[in-house]
Amino acid sequence: MKRTFYLEKDKCKGCTNCMRKCPTEAIRIVNGKAVIDDDKCINCGECIRVCPYNAYTSITDKIEDLQNHKYNIAIPSTTVYGQFALGTEICKIHNALIGLGFDYVYDESWAAELVTKAIRVKVNADKNIKPKISSNCPAMVRLIKIKYPGLIENIIEVEAPMEIAARLAIDKAQSIDKNLKKEDIGVFYISPCPAKTLSVKEPIGKDKSYINKVISLKEIYGDMVRELKMHDNMCYSNPSLTGLKWSISGGQTDACDFENSIAISGLENVIDVLEELELGKLDHIDYLEILSCNGGCVGGTYNFENPFVANSNIKHILKALKEDKPKNEFTEKFEELNKDGYFDIEIYKKIEEKKPNIKEAIEKMDRIEVIYEKLPKLDCGSCGAPTCKALAEDIEEGKKTIDDCVILKLEEK
Amino acid sequence: MKKIKSYSYRINKNDFINAGKVSSEIKKNLKKIGFTNKIIRKLAVISYEGEMNIIIHSEGGGIELEIYEDKISLNIRDIGPGIDDVELAMTEGYSTAPSEVRELGFGAGMGLPNINNCSDDFKIASSENGTKIESTIYLE
Numbered sequence: 001m002k003r004t005f006y007l008e009k010d011k012c013k014g015c016t017n018c019m020r021k022c023p024t025e026a027i028r029i030v031n032g033k034a035v036i037d038d039d040k041c042i043n044c045g046e047c048i049r050v051c052p053y054n055a056y057t058s059i060t061d062k063i064e065d066l067q068n069h070k071y072n073i074a075i076p077s078t079t080v081y082g083q084f085a086l087g088t089e090i091c092k093i094h095n096a097l098i099g100l101g102f103d104y105v106y107d108e109s110w111a112a113e114l115v116t117k118a119i120r121v122k123v124n125a126d127k128n129i130k131p132k133i134s135s136n137c138p139a140m141v142r143l144i145k146i147k148y149p150g151l152i153e154n155i156i157e158v159e160a161p162m163e164i165a166a167r168l169a170i171d172k173a174q175s176i177d178k179n180l181k182k183e184d185i186g187v188f189y190i191s192p193c194p195a196k197t198l199s200v201k202e203p204i205g206k207d208k209s210y211i212n213k214v215i216s217l218k219e220i221y222g223d224m225v226r227e228l229k230m231h232d233n234m235c236y237s238n239p240s241l242t243g244l245k246w247s248i249s250g251g252q253t254d255a256c257d258f259e260n261s262i263a264i265s266g267l268e269n270v271i272d273v274l275e276e277l278e279l280g281k282l283d284h285i286d287y288l289e290i291l292s293c294n295g296g297c298v299g300g301t302y303n304f305e306n307p308f309v310a311n312s313n314i315k316h317i318l319k320a321l322k323e324d325k326p327k328n329e330f331t332e333k334f335e336e337l338n339k340d341g342y343f344d345i346e347i348y349k350k351i352e353e354k355k356p357n358i359k360e361a362i363e364k365m366d367r368i369e370v371i372y373e374k375l376p377k378l379d380c381g382s383c384g385a386p387t388c389k390a391l392a393e394d395i396e397e398g399k400k401t402i403d404d405c406v407i408l409k410l411e412e413k
Numbered sequence: 414m415k416k417i418k419s420y421s422y423r424i425n426k427n428d429f430i431n432a433g434k435v436s437s438e439i440k441k442n443l444k445k446i447g448f449t450n451k452i453i454r455k456l457a458v459i460s461y462e463g464e465m466n467i468i469i470h471s472e473g474g475g476i477e478l479e480i481y482e483d484k485i486s487l488n489i490r491d492i493g494p495g496i497d498d499v500e501l502a503m504t505e506g507y508s509t510a511p512s513e514v515r516e517l518g519f520g521a522g523m524g525l526p527n528i529n530n531c532s533d534d535f536k537i538a539s540s541e542n543g544t545k546i547e548s549t550i551y552l553e
Contacts, residue, residue: 149450150450150451150453150454275437276433278440278453278454278457279433279436279437279440279457279458279461280454280457280458280461280462280527281461353449353450354447355449356446356447356448356449357447358417358446358480358482359417361445361446361447362417362418362446362480365442365445365446
């Protein structure tokens with residue numbers, strides 16, 4: 001897997017903060033520096049968030065990339081609306097992007113409302129596997145693939161709002177300017193997190209993203225604040241009430257409105273629930289919204305505002321919004337897109353599962369157990385592995401030795 | 414066929430604090446060995462229901478996970494009052510769980526039927542001294 005961030009080794013002190021927080025135990029400290037195992041990394045960005053030395057740097061496209069296209073469209077993530085002072089008009093936020101050089105701004109929330117409809121159709125069409133799990137957070141899809149492969153078929157195979165928005169934005173641009181060719185258009189997503197950034201660079205469930213470039217909100221936030229005024233007289237679309245809810249935890253389940261649903265945000269909480277799901281405890285639930293960041297997408301590491309404040313800002317906008325599109329027209333649009341397969345992606349290809357070599361695997365587990373019994377079980381992390389169990393596994397695989405255990409060494413003296 | 418390995422887990426009466434720990438541990442071990450998702454899912458459900466039965470209805474007991482070359486067995490045993498009418502207890506929705514247990518969301522009367530549904534082979538023996546369940550899944 002590609003990653004959308006990297007470690008600046010000079011800044012890394014080997015402090016173990018990221019290693020302890022990593023949900024898939026993908027990080028080890030080797031020779032005093034963090035090393036990420038790409039096979040285990042889900043690009044959730046927890047390491048970026050917890051690093052006290054800001055040693056992780058995001059790989060993001062730049063505003064200079066606008067020069068590469070004749071016509072540039074910005075699609076701000078719905079979370080962007082919650083990042084400015086309370087009461088900031090949506091129109092000004094859109095115009096700030098025009099001020100940065102974009103030719104058009106396309107709102108993501110209407111696409112989220114379309115996807116809401118698509119989810120309802122898909123969930124109601126298949127009641128055999130319950131609960132259906134939201135695929136909106138790419139980090140969570142990757143988490144399930146790596147840590148809970150038995151739940152892959154629970155993931156709902158529906159296209160992400162940002163991708164639908166991109167396709168509709170291109171159509172819109174071409175309807176405004178008939179001479180525009182597809183290759184003239186650059187579609188930029190203003191992203192709240194590394195996970196969504198990666199879903200453009202390396203899409204899940206399809207070959208290519210409809211988005212060309214992804215800029216982290218933090219990268220352009222300062223410039224947006226400076227440009228927060230009207231640049232052309234045009235007001236772009238107001239957000240959709242249903243779609244804007246997607247930016248906060250619980251909003252997606254609220255929008256989809258199934259009889260029984262659960263909304264979970266924050267990696268540790270999600271992991272708890274997935275563990276229970278594997279025990280067959282949640283078969284009565286229709287829909288599970290799982291989001292990697294606390295508070296939902298407003299908690300993404302590329303946002304500027306504190307997630308709780310952003311949540312309050314979003315709710316303030318929601319209160320003022322009315323359903324302002326004629327229902328029929330919207331339903332017709334949905335039917336048309338649905339028929340054309342806009343919402344279909346393929347997340348789980350049928351993979352032949354390998355037959356386990358039971359004997360070998362158990363012998364390995366026994367060897368790990370013998371090593372583990374010698375360790376102090378303090379999970380202090382000083383050896384550069386997140387837990388004593390992980391160290392035991394690393395020793396068995398020959399990646400570390402028992403001498404790496406600092407506690408045992410102290411006891412020897 | 415030869416037994417490769419067995420693991421034993423103790424479960425205490427009324428121990429809601431640790432409820433689910435044994436089945437999670439069993440699930441974790443099965444994942445590490447690399448059994449297919451389908452098999453892990455079945456065994457996870459069986460061990461969870463078995464674990465809850467021991468916590469709710471018995472005086473305590475345990476689960477033994479036995480791994481053979483061609484099958485996996487879960488032996489769920491407890492000391493306790495036993496089941497008066499096994500056939501009735503196998504009916505979906507039939508429950509003898511006390512109301513305080515039901516208030517916790519357990520005791521919906523699906524425990525034994527769920528175990529039965531997930532098992533390839535299912536044996537149950539109950540007396541006033543306790544209950545023994547032997548559930549087997551064959552490896553394809």
